[in-house]
Amino acid sequence: MNALNKLAYDSSGTEKVKILLKVIRNTKDDRILGILRLLLGGLFVMTGLMKLFVPMLGEAFSGQLLAANIPFYTFNVWFVPVTEVVVGVFLLLGLFSRIGSLVVINMMLVATYVHLVVDNPDLFPLQPEEPIIPLVSIAVAAYIVWCGGGAWSMDLKSSE
Numbered sequence: 001m002n003a004l005n006k007l008a009y010d011s012s013g014t015e016k017v018k019i020l021l022k023v024i025r026n027t028k029d030d031r032i033l034g035i036l037r038l039l040l041g042g043l044f045v046m047t048g049l050m051k052l053f054v055p056m057l058g059e060a061f062s063g064q065l066l067a068a069n070i071p072f073y074t075f076n077v078w079f080v081p082v083t084e085v086v087v088g089v090f091l092l093l094g095l096f097s098r099i100g101s102l103v104v105i106n107m108m109l110v111a112t113y114v115h116l117v118v119d120n121p122d123l124f125p126l127q128p129e130e131p132i133i134p135l136v137s138i139a140v141a142a143y144i145v146w147c148g149g150g151a152w153s154m155d156l157k158s159s160e
Contacts, residue, residue: 024098025096025097025155026155028147030147033144036143037153041093042092047081048081048088062077063123069117091144091149093154094150094156101142108134108141111134112134
């Protein structure tokens, strides 16, 4: 009986959590997948830190939120960069890579919207105005959701 069938028929709550975690963290020793995960994690750590500590980029991000009419501006101007750093660290470690990639997909969907709605090139200082980076990030994150964290990940160590 595979893990998902066992999850559906087992009555123990603790056992269900263990099986679900095993399914979520399951991956294979794929080096290309590992490299993509490391690149995506590095990108998120860097962009989050730059939004927090480089004033010009923090102001540009703030302007993007305002220009796109993103709700809860005061909350998001801090929450998004901190979340980018945390998710990036999880991806770099390869810990719960699938969950981290789902967060990435959601964040990049909003980033794609911002790129399409905001018309001011000054608000995109280190990136193209078109949503190239968000769309590539969505594709890589979707691959990680599908296959897991790959080589050099903590998820792989728990899969063995």
